[in-house]
Amino acid sequence: xxxxxxxxxxxxxxxxxxxxxxxxxxxxxxxxxxxxxxxxxxxxxxxxxxxxxxxxxxxxxxxxxxxxxxxxxxxxxxxxxxxxxxxxxxxxxxxxxxxxxxxxxxxxxxxxxxxxxxxxxxxxxxxxxxxxxxxxxxxxxxxxxxxxxxxxxxxxxxxxxxxxxxxxxxxxxxxxxxxxxxxxxxxxxxxxxxxxxxxxxxxxxxxxxxxxxxxxxxxxxxxxxxxxxxxxxxxxxxxxxxxxxxxxxxxxxxxxxxxxxxxxxxxxxxxxxxxxxxxxxxxxxxxxxxxxxxxxxxxxxxxxxxxxxxxxxxxxxxxxxxxxxxxxxxxxxxxxxxxxxxxxxxxxxxxxxxxxxxxxxxxxxxxxxxxxxxxxxxxxxxxxxxxxxxxxxxxxxxxxxxxxxxxxxxxxxxxxxxxxxxxxxxxxxxxxxxxxxxxxxxxxxxxxxxxxxxxxxxxxxxxxxxxxxxxxxxxxxxxxxxxxxxxxxx
Amino acid sequence: xxxxxxxxxxxxxxxxxxxxxxxxxxxxxxxxxxxxxxxxxxxxxxxxxxxxxxxxxxxxxxxxxxxxxxxxxxxxxxxxxxxxxxxxxxxxxxxxxxxxxxxxxxxxxxxxxxxxxxxxxxxxxxxxxxxxxxxxxxxxxxxxxxxxxxxxxxxxxxxxxxxxxxxxxxxxxxxxxxxxxxxxxxxxxxxxxxxxxxxxxxxxxxxxxxxxxxxxxxxxxxxxxxxxxxxxxxxxxxxxxxxxxxxxxxxxxxxxxxxxxxxxxxxxxxxxxxxxxxxxxxxxxxxxxxxxxxxxxxxxxxxxxxxxxxxxx
Numbered sequence: 001x002x003x004x005x006x007x008x009x010x011x012x013x014x015x016x017x018x019x020x021x022x023x024x025x026x027x028x029x030x031x032x033x034x035x036x037x038x039x040x041x042x043x044x045x046x047x048x049x050x051x052x053x054x055x056x057x058x059x060x061x062x063x064x065x066x067x068x069x070x071x072x073x074x075x076x077x078x079x080x081x082x083x084x085x086x087x088x089x090x091x092x093x094x095x096x097x098x099x100x101x102x103x104x105x106x107x108x109x110x111x112x113x114x115x116x117x118x119x120x121x122x123x124x125x126x127x128x129x130x131x132x133x134x135x136x137x138x139x140x141x142x143x144x145x146x147x148x149x150x151x152x153x154x155x156x157x158x159x160x161x162x163x164x165x166x167x168x169x170x171x172x173x174x175x176x177x178x179x180x181x182x183x184x185x186x187x188x189x190x191x192x193x194x195x196x197x198x199x200x201x202x203x204x205x206x207x208x209x210x211x212x213x214x215x216x217x218x219x220x221x222x223x224x225x226x227x228x229x230x231x232x233x234x235x236x237x238x239x240x241x242x243x244x245x246x247x248x249x250x251x252x253x254x255x256x257x258x259x260x261x262x263x264x265x266x267x268x269x270x271x272x273x274x275x276x277x278x279x280x281x282x283x284x285x286x287x288x289x290x291x292x293x294x295x296x297x298x299x300x301x302x303x304x305x306x307x308x309x310x311x312x313x314x315x316x317x318x319x320x321x322x323x324x325x326x327x328x329x330x331x332x333x334x335x336x337x338x339x340x341x342x343x344x345x346x347x348x349x350x351x352x353x354x355x356x357x358x359x360x361x362x363x364x365x366x367x368x369x370x371x372x373x374x375x376x377x378x379x380x381x382x383x384x385x386x387x388x389x390x391x392x393x394x395x396x397x398x399x400x401x402x403x404x405x406x407x408x409x410x411x412x413x414x415x416x417x418x419x420x421x422x423x424x425x426x427x428x429x430x431x432x433x434x435x436x437x438x439x440x441x442x443x444x445x446x447x448x449x450x451x452x453x454x455x456x457x458x459x460x461x462x463x464x465x466x467x468x469x470x471x472x473x474x475x476x477x478x479x480x481x482x483x484x485x486x487x488x489x490x
Numbered sequence: 491x492x493x494x495x496x497x498x499x500x501x502x503x504x505x506x507x508x509x510x511x512x513x514x515x516x517x518x519x520x521x522x523x524x525x526x527x528x529x530x531x532x533x534x535x536x537x538x539x540x541x542x543x544x545x546x547x548x549x550x551x552x553x554x555x556x557x558x559x560x561x562x563x564x565x566x567x568x569x570x571x572x573x574x575x576x577x578x579x580x581x582x583x584x585x586x587x588x589x590x591x592x593x594x595x596x597x598x599x600x601x602x603x604x605x606x607x608x609x610x611x612x613x614x615x616x617x618x619x620x621x622x623x624x625x626x627x628x629x630x631x632x633x634x635x636x637x638x639x640x641x642x643x644x645x646x647x648x649x650x651x652x653x654x655x656x657x658x659x660x661x662x663x664x665x666x667x668x669x670x671x672x673x674x675x676x677x678x679x680x681x682x683x684x685x686x687x688x689x690x691x692x693x694x695x696x697x698x699x700x701x702x703x704x705x706x707x708x709x710x711x712x713x714x715x716x717x718x719x720x721x722x723x724x725x726x727x728x729x730x731x732x733x734x735x736x737x738x739x740x741x742x743x744x745x746x747x748x749x750x751x752x753x754x755x756x757x758x759x760x761x762x763x764x765x766x767x768x769x770x771x772x773x774x775x776x777x778x779x780x781x782x783x784x785x786x787x788x789x790x791x792x793x794x795x796x797x798x799x800x801x802x803x
Contacts, residue, residue: 175674267530
């Protein structure tokens with residue numbers, strides 16, 4: 001029953017959203033308009049309506065929440081929000097006080113604390129307003145129920161509801177608070193910082209920073225003037241990020257399927273043993289394997305020694321893949337080699353995972369289709385491309401999207417393989433602290449962790465987010481059909 | 491293609507009394523068998539080669555951990571002389587940088603607490619979204635999917651600042667909060683599994699007067715055992731093998747605060763690599779052992795859980 005409704009909403013989700021927002025506020029209007037004195041009194045004292053309906057404890061609790069919020073707003077929010085427009089004006093100054101023989105610090109503004117606490121305050125305000133509106137509608141509903149002579153819940157029954165009809169509230173409250181704290185709030189702060197000049201020249205508490213509008217975004221995409229290198233670096237890093245994400249996703253995906261099929265195919269002895277051998281390679285954490293592998297492929301490392309001994313280095317030299325004045329293969333230190341090596345090493349890291357997943361998918365694959373195709377005389381290739389692959393794509397399609405997004409943000413592989421190893425020779429990239437092998441995320445990480453350039457890092461973060469969202473939504477809308485989940489709950 | 495077809499046809503023919511046909515079929519069957527046998531050998535050989543490629547770095551980790559040479563060997567794959575001193579040093583002889591026992595303990599504590607909290611969160615959210623119908627459910631699911639697209643790595647600066655403003659950087663409580671607070675968003679696989687459990691199970695319990703809490707613990711939890719095992723193991727492994735957040739949050743430079751990931755990374759600082767590489771390998775090997783065991787245990791659940799979750803999510 002809910003299914004049909006949800007589908008309808010999805011079809012016209014644009015108008016559906018506006019309509020539901022409209023209804024949200026109009027319901028509030030009706031409650032104010034049609035409610036009796038007690039309901040209207042709840043506009044001021046939120047628990048009044050409940051108390052009038054003999055829901056005394058609930059009424060008192062709700063009023064207490066209101067009082068508490070007003071107190072928090074006055075004591076905590078107002079001092080920060082009042083400075084939100086400027087992010088502080090009083091710079092920190094230290095003066096020597098001859099009386100106490102101590103350095104005295106003035107009552108300075110800390111831009112960052114103002115920003116962060118203002119965001120929290122605004123968020124609390126939003127939550128409170130929503131709660132306030134919801135509360136009034138609730139009061140009005142109870143008024144109508146009381147009028148109609150229906151039973152009005154006692155406090156005890158309300159509590160019992162939290163384990164029954166309203167169990168979802170019990171289950172979702174704590175996780176939601178966690179998500180607000182760890183996901184929503186940071187995103188809001190990140191977006192805010194992108195519009196300030198928070199960098200190493202404006203570091204609180206010693207200095208103030210302030211709003212600068214869109215200028216950081218302009219710095220990133222502009223191609224002229226003093227800021228030329230940022231636009232240049234952004235173009236380079238972005239294109240490598242996308243190339244990398246496509247290569248990494250598809251090589252591991254295809255590799256995983258092929259490996260899973262190979263292990264499962266007829267004639268292979270001990271499939272479980274083979275699977276476990278590959279799993280051992282990923283059981284060692286990435287921060288161990290990747291650091292290990294990067295030392296494996298050092299310029300003076302063991303692989304280079306072996307390559308030199310068997311003459312591979314000279315061979316590469318003769319066909320021009322290694323510079324004439326180098327007597328080693330620059331696996332991770334020259335641009336081209338490093339990019340190829342990173343993709344190869346990522347295959348090494350990623351294929352076992354994909355193999356495990358593909359194994360599960362293939363085990364569940366419909367066998368009768370394959371069988372009937374075989375009887376009809378389809379070749380192995382035809383069966384693979386026309387039956388197995390479409391099935392895998394239906395099942396694994398959404399996971400492929402997540403993998404792509406994850407690879408755009410694949411910090412570990414790039415950072416652990418290239419940090420302290422790869423140095424760029426491109427002066428324009430170096431000017432903006434980027435390298436050829438950087439992904440947007442590793443660039444962002446170094447901008448913050450080493451160069452304290454928070455404003456540009458935030459801008460990059462927002463852009464990566466937009467890329468991920470646009471890509472995901474586009475891909476999902478092609479692949480997914482809404483409300484499928486209930487089809488399986490028989 | 492034609493081969494398989496003929497083979498099928500001839501199997502039928504085989505049962506007929508005509509001798510000639512049987513003869514032809516035998517010849518073909520022999521050819522097929524030979525081809526299959528060669529194919530099987532080739533397949534096993536290919537797998538062996540691939541397995542070697544995948545295991546060489548692991549083997550290098552293993553043998554270097556037993557090397558008497560404390561730095562990197564540039565010319566030999568296997569060490570010249572073997573010793574257990576690296577393990578002794580890592581486990582029992584801490585110095586100002588290398589405090590492996592301490593790191594191991596930190597990592598274990600952080601991982602266990604994060605694992606408990608985030609598994610609980612995931613199960614709670616999954617139950618609410620899969621088994622309950624309430625207004626705003628679809629909206630919350632959609633919002634959570636959009637939030638889930640925002641990779642944690644990107645907002646980490648902001649996370650760092652928020653934690654700093656409440657004084658939780660360089661603190662293990664802070665690490666637990668970072669790892670587990672947002673975990674409710676990772677409900678998709680578990681919810682996918684719960685979606686496959688027939689509603690009738692819950693309805694029956696409801697008719698007998700059980701409230702949702704009882705259904706959650708007494709009906710759903712036992713039915714979801716495989717996916718819960720998967721969830722718990724992966725919730726444990728995530729902080730156990732995390733690098734980036736630990737690197738960002740534990741930046742005090744005080745060795746006793748570090749987790750294994752940060753410790754091992756800092757051990758191989760440019761100036762230290764020639765004295766610490768073998769010890770690094772020993773440490774890396776030690777932290778991999780529990781994971782390997784968990785991983786091999788989890789393999790089955792991983793295959794079942796992820797496959798069913800992704801079909802039905």
